[in-house]
Amino acid sequence: MLDKTRFITRVSQFFPPTPGSRNGKCIICAHYTEKGHDVDFSGNFTSWNLLQEGNCICEYCYTLCRDQQYRRISWVASLKGVRFLKRDEILPVLLEPPEPPFAVYITKSGKKQGFLHIVNRVNYNKNHYCIAFEDSILFVERSSLREMVEIARQARNLRFSKSELLNGPSAKHWEYKELCMKIEHLSRNPVWEVVVFAV
Ligand SMILES: [Zn+2]
Numbered sequence: 001m002l003d004k005t006r007f008i009t010r011v012s013q014f015f016p017p018t019p020g021s022r023n024g025k026c027i028i029c030a031h032y033t034e035k036g037h038d039v040d041f042s043g044n045f046t047s048w049n050l051l052q053e054g055n056c057i058c059e060y061c062y063t064l065c066r067d068q069q070y071r072r073i074s075w076v077a078s079l080k081g082v083r084f085l086k087r088d089e090i091l092p093v094l095l096e097p098p099e100p101p102f103a104v105y106i107t108k109s110g111k112k113q114g115f116l117h118i119v120n121r122v123n124y125n126k127n128h129y130c131i132a133f134e135d136s137i138l139f140v141e142r143s144s145l146r147e148m149v150e151i152a153r154q155a156r157n158l159r160f161s162k163s164e165l166l167n168g169p170s171a172k173h174w175e176y177k178e179l180c181m182k183i184e185h186l187s188r189n190p191v192w193e194v195v196v197f198a199v
Pocket of ligand 1: 012026027028029030031057058059060061062
């Protein structure tokens with residue numbers, strides 16, 4: 001069997017191509033194509049700052065950018081295909097990512113094209129990888145993620161609110177001093193926001 005993993009160099013290749021007839025360089029992933037499309041974004045497109053130099057959109061990035069569900073719903077992409085994620089499915093996927101290569105996009109608002117940040121960053125390591133979250137790129141260390149999830153779950157079981165997890169525990173919760181100090185420390189880590197959103 002042909003080793004398909006070698007051919008995945010950009011995240012949009014996980015998505016079914018939509019062949020066009022335009023030759024050129026893709027403004028999303030910067031690869032050359034003979035099956036691209038003219039650049040013609042709808043009013044929903046807000047991420048002009050993330051584009052690269054080029055004159056068309058390749059057949060893979062076209063699918064990713066045109067199909068609005070890929071922007072509105074979180075997903076995980078691997079050689080097995082693209083799977084949409086409900087909120088409670090996010091942490092299990094981050095804790096146990098698919099066999100590489102893979103990519104993950106997580107959205108709260110459903111309005112950003114944050115996956116443009118990772119289009120040229122296919123993950124080949126399950127222990128250190130990057131994800132797109134809203135309008136940013138985050139680097140995940142799986143061992144520290146495990147610890148964060150444990151702390152978030154522990155705090156939620158003790159009825160800490162999500163706002164407390166993000167902005168600091170309220171006075172009534174400082175009886176759990178050790179836990180509160182861990183939370184304050186973690187609130188400086190951008191991955192913590194994903195954990196709190198998804199826990
Ligand atoms: Zn492209």
